[in-house]
Amino acid sequence: MRFRPTILANVIFAATVCGALTGVMLLAALPVAAQTAPQSVSSVTIVRIDVQGNQRIEALTIQSYMAINAGDPYDPGRVDQSLKALFATGLFADVSIRRQGTVLVVTVVENPIINRLAFEGNRRISNEALEPEVQLRPRIVYTRSRVQADVQRILQVYRRNGRFAASVEPKVVQLEQNRVDLIFEISEGPVTGVRRIDIIGNRNFSDGKLRRTIATKESRWYRFYTSDDTYDPDRVTLDRELLRKFYLERGYADFRVLSAVADLTHDRSDFFITFTVEEGELYKFGKIDLSTSLNNLDPEILREFLTIVEGETYNAEEIELSIEQLNFAVGRLGYAFVDIRPQVNRRRDERLINLVFRIDEGPRVKIGRINITGNIRTLDKVIRREITLVEGDAFNTAKLRRSRQNIRRLGFFDKVDVAQRQGETPDKAIIDVDVQERSTGELSFGIGISTAETVLADISIRERNLLGKAQDLRLTLGFSATRQQVDLSFTEPYFLDRNVSAGFDVFNRKEDQQDRSSFDEQARGFALRSRFPITENLKQGLRYTLRSDRIENTNNDTSPFIQLDEGDYVTSSVSYNLTYDTRDDVALPSTGIIIRGGQEIAGLGGDVQYVQSTAKMAYYHPFTRDIVGSMTLSGGTIFGIGQDVRVLNRFFLGGSTLRGFESGGVGPRDSQTDDAIGGNTYAVLSGEMRFPIGLPNDFGVLGRAFAETGTLLNPDVSGANLQNSKDPRFSIGVGLSWSSPFGPIRVDLAQAVIKEDFDKDELFRFSFGTRF
Numbered sequence: 001m002r003f004r005p006t007i008l009a010n011v012i013f014a015a016t017v018c019g020a021l022t023g024v025m026l027l028a029a030l031p032v033a034a035q036t037a038p039q040s041v042s043s044v045t046i047v048r049i050d051v052q053g054n055q056r057i058e059a060l061t062i063q064s065y066m067a068i069n070a071g072d073p074y075d076p077g078r079v080d081q082s083l084k085a086l087f088a089t090g091l092f093a094d095v096s097i098r099r100q101g102t103v104l105v106v107t108v109v110e111n112p113i114i115n116r117l118a119f120e121g122n123r124r125i126s127n128e129a130l131e132p133e134v135q136l137r138p139r140i141v142y143t144r145s146r147v148q149a150d151v152q153r154i155l156q157v158y159r160r161n162g163r164f165a166a167s168v169e170p171k172v173v174q175l176e177q178n179r180v181d182l183i184f185e186i187s188e189g190p191v192t193g194v195r196r197i198d199i200i201g202n203r204n205f206s207d208g209k210l211r212r213t214i215a216t217k218e219s220r221w222y223r224f225y226t227s228d229d230t231y232d233p234d235r236v237t238l239d240r241e242l243l244r245k246f247y248l249e250r251g252y253a254d255f256r257v258l259s260a261v262a263d264l265t266h267d268r269s270d271f272f273i274t275f276t277v278e279e280g281e282l283y284k285f286g287k288i289d290l291s292t293s294l295n296n297l298d299p300e301i302l303r304e305f306l307t308i309v310e311g312e313t314y315n316a317e318e319i320e321l322s323i324e325q326l327n328f329a330v331g332r333l334g335y336a337f338v339d340i341r342p343q344v345n346r347r348r349d350e351r352l353i354n355l356v357f358r359i360d361e362g363p364r365v366k367i368g369r370i371n372i373t374g375n376i377r378t379l380d381k382v383i384r385r386e387i388t389l390v391e392g393d394a395f396n397t398a399k400l401r402r403s404r405q406n407i408r409r410l411g412f413f414d415k416v417d418v419a420q421r422q423g424e425t426p427d428k429a430i431i432d433v434d435v436q437e438r439s440t441g442e443l444s445f446g447i448g449i450s451t452a453e454t455v456l457a458d459i460s461i462r463e464r465n466l467l468g469k470a471q472d473l474r475l476t477l478g479f480s481a482t483r484q485q486v487d488l489s490f491t492e493p494y495f496l497d498r499n500v501s502a503g504f505d506v507f508n509r510k511e512d513q514q515d516r517s518s519f520d521e522q523a524r525g526f527a528l529r530s531r532f533p534i535t536e537n538l539k540q541g542l543r544y545t546l547r548s549d550r551i552e553n554t555n556n557d558t559s560p561f562i563q564l565d566e567g568d569y570v571t572s573s574v575s576y577n578l579t580y581d582t583r584d585d586v587a588l589p590s591t592g593i594i595i596r597g598g599q600e601i602a603g604l605g606g607d608v609q610y611v612q613s614t615a616k617m618a619y620y621h622p623f624t625r626d627i628v629g630s631m632t633l634s635g636g637t638i639f640g641i642g643q644d645v646r647v648l649n650r651f652f653l654g655g656s657t658l659r660g661f662e663s664g665g666v667g668p669r670d671s672q673t674d675d676a677i678g679g680n681t682y683a684v685l686s687g688e689m690r691f692p693i694g695l696p697n698d699f700g701v702l703g704r705a706f707a708e709t710g711t712l713l714n715p716d717v718s719g720a721n722l723q724n725s726k727d728p729r730f731s732i733g734v735g736l737s738w739s740s741p742f743g744p745i746r747v748d749l750a751q752a753v754i755k756e757d758f759d760k761d762e763l764f765r766f767s768f769g770t771r772f
Contacts, residue, residue, distance in 0.1 A: 162230025165189030193219030195270035254280025286352035331398030368428030559670035575600035650678030660731025660750035665760030667712030684710035700739030
């Protein structure tokens with residue numbers, strides 16, 4: 001069967017037309033968007049940014065933190081940057097960003113504002129101490145990260161105070177208007193002590209000796225006065241240096257602290273501290289030489305200033321001391337700019353350390369600035385006038401050392417640090433003077449108890465640094481059954497801004513001397529005085545005194561030697577004294593010497609004429625860092641000019657002047673009335689050793705052992721009833737001195753070993769004071 005072509009072509013054409021019509025109908029049914037080609041996201045332009053959820057913060061402020069703005073093409077990377085930037089502000093607890101067509105919607109949840117910040121449970125550390133440590137404050141945005149950071153800061157404060165068991169729980173109280181109260185609930189816990197200190201590796205020194213060397217102590221009940229038995233990581237760091245210093249001073253030049261480990265107990269109440277050390281070998285000093293590149297300087301003349309000797313045990317501190325002494329000596333020779341360095345040659349096989357002290361010319365440095373810090377009450381000029389250097393002077397180590405000594409001698413400071421550092425340019429030096437003030441006001445009480453149970457007391461009110469100007473004002477009130485005394489004195493150390501001190505004394509005293517000499521004494525008057533330096537260590541004082549004295553209330557039981565002097569007398573006298581003083585500290589000297597001598601001449605008017613001469617010398621020597629010995633020699637003589645010396649002007653010995661005897665208990669005495677007559681000449685020699693007694697240094701308790709000998713003789717009287725002996729008396733004793741919170745306390749227990757039968761001894765004596 002054959003098909004006709006026309007029929008087949010018609011069928012194909014009809015099918016094609018029907019398919020085309022169907023496609024057109026389907027295309028018409030599709031949305032317009034489907035009819036166009038797909039558009040990329042990056043080609044979308046942000047028309048507007050909408051901010052939602054903000055309450056306090058303006059929308060424009062939020063948009064300013066973002067990395068994308070209206071009119072920018074949409075970029076997911078910049079949106080991500082904007083998200084991070086908004087979170088980084090710390091203003092928001094939550095942030096989300098989404099796109100709705102050409103609109104970018106930013107939704108935020110703002111962090112609340114702190115309305116009030118409080119601490120609860122803190123009894124040991126005040127709010128005033130905690131507030132500066134935290135960063136959050138009222139009206140600051142609250143964030144969890146800031147709160148956790150402040151929690152750690154508070155814990156750190158408690159750890160510095162030895163309370164490692166402390167815990168801090170932050171509490172938030174929600175308020176209206178998106179505000180909160182933030183409360184740090186603190187559980188302070190007990191003080192974290194040091195249960196045990198172990199030292200590993202020490203062969204030549206015991207654990208006990210090394211424990212006494214370091215600052216950290218094991219917890220004991222008697223250490224309530226100090227915090228050294230609480231754990232402090234900074235103190236442990238100091239302990240490492242103290243151990244190193246201890247060994248280096250004893251010849252162990254290779255010593256090392258390998259580790260210092262602190263382990264906290266499970267209950268967080270105590271620490272176990274373990275030091276691991278390596279002692280090394282014991283070294284001695286070998287050959288000691290000096291060399292210099294300075295012209296016209298013979299190094300051998302400086303050898304006498306070296307404090308080390310060949311063959312002695314190596315001591316690092318002695319090297320530093322030798323450098324200091326050499327600096328001082330070279331400076332005195334006129335070489336202001338020197339650099340002294342020890343060149344060390346360690347010979348391990350022979351265990352010797354050879355040294356060469358190399359003295360070279362140092363950089364020419366001048367004083368650029370002098371800074372004074374730490375003085376709260378004391379005026380700058382009081383400290384500055386004790387410094388022998390001024391801005392623009394050539395730097396001089398000897399003068400710097402002398403300046404530190406001058407400041408310490410003021411007696412106003414517990415600590416004086418004088419250091420130099422480089423200034424703005426290498427040829428300029430800055431001097432930093434850092435002081436720590438001590439209490440200069442004193443309210444002291446003195447009590448003496450003799451074997452006869454006689455009690456004497458006095459009250460002294462004194463301010464040695466009045467108004468911070470170094471002026472000295474003192475009021476003394478003495479009272480007892482036998483004595484009434486009022487003394488007022490004032491001293492201006494720099495009169496008219498010159499290096500001359502001036503002052504006055506006004507006094508009124510009435511004393512019952514019935515037990516000692518069977519009479520009553522009354523004195524009133526005033527004195528004018530001045531003092532000025534002759535050299536650095538030598539000073540001269542001048543004084544004029546006008547006083548009226550009365551001897552009264554004698555009776556038939558009074559010695560005839562004393563009855564002769566009964567009545568009123570006026571004394572007008574001038575006096576001078578010279579003082580040479582090289583002590584390192586006025587209050588508690590450990591090295592140096594003081595020599596004082598003077599004369600008083602009475603007779604410039606008045607009824608009394610005499611010449612009195614007195615002298616005293618004291619020498620202090622440190623045998624070790626803590627053991628200090630002293631030797632004191634004092635004496636005096638007086639003679640009348642055309643008349644006998646009256647009893648009021650004679651010397652009396654005993655009490656504080658010769659321990660082991662009553663005041664006036666030594667010397668000439670009337671055998672019938674047992675009255676002390678006094679003498680015209682006396683001499684006392686005293687030796688004392690000051691040493692620690694094993695208590696922590698913070699206790700301030702020192703032991704003393706002393707021996708004293710003295711004599712009093714040559715009164716201007718004679719008779720059968722006069723008991724007089726030129727033989728010296730001798731006493732020995734021990735004592736304690738304590739720098740307590742209530743002031744200095746001193747207790748002396750003395751025994752008179754050599755004495756005369758007519759002498760009056762005293763076994764126990766003490767005094768105490770308080771400071772404000």
